[in-house]
Amino acid sequence: MGNIINKINESLRRFPEIRKFAKGIYQVIGWSLSDKKTENSNIICISDSRYEHLFGYYDKSPWNKECTKMIYLRTENANREVAPSKQALIILKDLEKNEETIIGSTYAWNVQQGCMLQWLGPEMNKKIIYNDFRNGEFCSVILDIETGTEKVLPIAVYSVDKNGEYALSLDFSRLHNLRPGYGYSNTNKDTVDEKCPNSTCIWRMNINTGEVKGLLTYKQLMDFESREEMNGAIHKVNHIMINPEGKRFMVLHRWIKNGKKYTRLLTVDIDGENVYNLMDEDMISHCNWKNNREILAWAHTHSHGNKYYLLTDQTQKREIFAEGILNRDGHPSYSPDNKYVITDTYPNFKCKQNLYLCSADGENVKEIAEVYSSLRYNNENRCDLHPRFSPDGRYICFDGAINKLRQVYVLKVFD
Template structure:
């Protein structure tokens, strides 16, 4: 890390709340603050770490940042994991403050994936209503959500899966009745827009034939008019370095499916004598073939960490031309969880732990001046392992003068807010 050109610019950091319990949010791609910047979403649990079996309860709620960080619990869920939480997020397109999150189905709400569904909570009225599918991401206009089979994650990518209530379902490798579902937020009506058999047959390559397939990293552009996702497949689910990747975009009705990148490659790890214990916790995140953490910069541009033309970087893809350009070639040299400011100038991201120090950098990149700022460095214990780890997963505030993160650098799982106003003024 020391050889990477960067400006060290430490910014003020404060813990949210009093730290009486463990708090976390999860993935980097959801808005934590409401529009006013006052209410700050968070899950609350009793433990720092635990291998989850589907019975653990997480409280769901928000901090009131204008009232001494008072925490308001709005419900509970057993449908969560350390990486994604319960997919807690604001329905930003609604006039009133409404929150959606995933819960376990106990009375048959789930029509397609019977173990899991979702719930909407109105902060203004306290009213709740259930929807029949668990959500992955909600469109910015809050008219629809994209939904996936979390039981498939439990097999293919356990870090982001949900344990079944009873027995795990038997999964076909690439069925035509599983994939990406479009769900109407008002009615709960849903239909499949992209299926796994379709993806297996689209520009088919031999490595897909015996592999299990799934979709992940779904994102919807700011105009709610187009979505992206990763198609992954593997013959060895227990070893993430054996995952193969493709980046797609598609319309919300499933039309105009467009392949932006494919990283099919030979896998020596499939040899019978391969030692799975030789793979480090973060080797997968540092693979030269991985496509990960794609986000829309605007309605037609997609930022992603991945390889293109034989070289891995932060790449910016034009969704119309499928052309890719490198961003931060010299200074953004590691995989991270990135997002852009509204004016497209500032890129927020992080790094995975350094192999020697176990420190992670929190990064702000000035795309206009091609300058990387390290605004903080935070330790994580290597004992947490893969499924219980706590990535920083940074996110901008609505006014873009603050960012937040999850962290365990104080030996407790907590939420933090970092003030970046001085840095932005300098820029």
Template sequence: MIDRRTFLRRSGLIAAALTSGPAWISRAAERQPVRITEGPQGHWFGYYDKWQVDPSGRYALGCKVTFEGRSPEDTDRLEIGLIDLQEGHRWKTIGESLAWGWQQSCMLQWIPGSTEEVIWNDREAGGYVSRIYHIHSGQTRTLPQPVYALSPDGAFAVGTAFNRIQNLRPGYGYAGIPDPYQAQKAPDEIGLYTMDLRTGTTNHLLSLADLAHLPHAGEDVSDNWHWFNHMLVSPDSRRLLFLHRWRPEILENQQMARTGFVTRMITVDTTGKDLYVADPSGNSSHFVWKDSEHIFVWTRPVGKEAGFWLIKDKTAEMERIGAASMDRNGHNTYVPHTNEEWVLNDTYPDKERLITLYLYHVPSKRKVILGKFYSPERFFGEWRCDLHPRCDQQGRRVFFDSTHEGSRQMYSLDISDIVGT
């Protein structure tokens, strides 16, 4: 590992660049990713906004699959594994799932604050459920509903109807159980719920019908096909953040279902009250909470340019972040233990099918490219492999999924010398 001074010297940086303000870009010197899984089977984790690594930094979670290049069917099982990062990346199978997709796998993640319990979604007896596995006892308990995101205090989950998502945005929901309301544009029976992670008690908060009757830009949007997607809980575990999406018709070409919909970003409290349209532009995409009041999101606000914006919840306040360096949509998070000064991000493939992985330092407007990774053409559409970069809980390493060596595998990179953790 190089020290900070050596890193700055090798990157060709001078003190004036640290204070003068203009954005600059460097490539992290001699930094090679470490592959933590091996083929021939494909391995990946899933989404960028969940804990893959336990609080100690020793164990990483992952998924294993035996095929590529098609949508999951109802009989396709996903193997769930625990990777020992201190023992040669040894893989231990801890379970399986029949409820998964290529982009977010089965919502596999560590329960926040726990060193012993992980959770993922599964299917049984004609319904979707979630499993909580204890890594030391090997025991598994089942909760009655699937999860989308967990509260940072580890007390509850937030969820929605995954078969509805699969019906309207294939690849983000699950096969195996048809949407019982597929003939209804905005059913009142499904929507947003919370579930107690200890008891499984579930509370229905908002229905699709509730949001469908909320005008958008002064216009009635109820005569569309509606669904909820992409949920997160605020750092203080008091507010929920989600995307409300709709499209005028269901597309026969499912590969085209990635486009043609409108999105608005909504916040609401954990009882379903105090609802606020945090981004009414219709363009919200990837986001993360910065703190319990601010949301860091890729969008194109009304009358403004597309980019990453810091929006204050329940106000009209917003600020563009990284205009010169983060001008492409990606999967953005904050590096832990850096006072939200460092952003971890990626891009989609460019015209040469290269995906850029990088860090961005907000105060100094510095961008550090960690690598560029080739994405073979056969990984496209629903079964593409975005990097979905995520940090460990110490903020010392980046973990990501990639196909640059020809198969879907997981990798890690040490960034501690860059961000100072």
């Protein structure tokens, strides 16, 4: 049944309105047949259930280093708009006192990745960094949660190195227009109407000085090991992730031509040099660094199809991960000790999402929760779980739409 649905879905990609209508009918039928239950009594809602909350993406953690505090957003309209222009409040949760405090706000956020809210290294305890829209421009803000003092930086951040020394950024306006739910809607930039701009697509910023340097342009990416399908296509970049030691980063280079989407995974030195085409077989979805050299990715290969693959940077070495066990796209993260992987799935026919805990070798996979996802949050406004480990590796946190409002949940996985 799943293969039939996938084939129908693929055949309708060139007819987006028909595809959206058919998908809506499919979702309503599944919702009506669902028991609408979440099968794990140990799941705890951390956020105030009177309001709507989310944290963001799976490559960041809402916990401080000591696991005594958490940060997340209090939002509105996250079931109707993918990147609302209305402000979201930044919440600090004191876990020892069980108290929430509003410590700031942002106008630059979306339903999938929030405002890139995260603890700033190397302490990961006293300062946070997040994106905002001020005076008609995107920026990032460092907030000292003890003193309330702010430091405003000239561009929004996408990925921040663990030592808090620099960050990488991209064009959030272009991303919003080409991939709703992942960029920001506040303003349109000059590249909106260009298919492959000869302008910067990735920037590096020194967090201490605020100095910004352009690393790569869209045209440079298109010209690098170019493919015929790139000519006349619309180009974008997304999902920048810096490796643990801060010397290289990965980025997804995506292009769309005649309604068909292509993606390849590139890795690059932190100064923009030594670009490497790590995987280029049309589809790469979600990735994460295992260590400084290895990347776990849900991707397609012409020889083995869609699977999780463990890749080695700057080589063509590929190992299938959890073959025959994990067969659906998800958002993978490694535990702090690199012994485990946590990942999830998108909602199935009956609006259920699964959480899986895996050994790092992929040999042992355990379903630890089946989470109901309200049909109130669907399509581009869907609530992906985006599971992340706590710094001590004992808990995972995820965003969920189990009840009426999107909330932040915690599940203990190890004693």
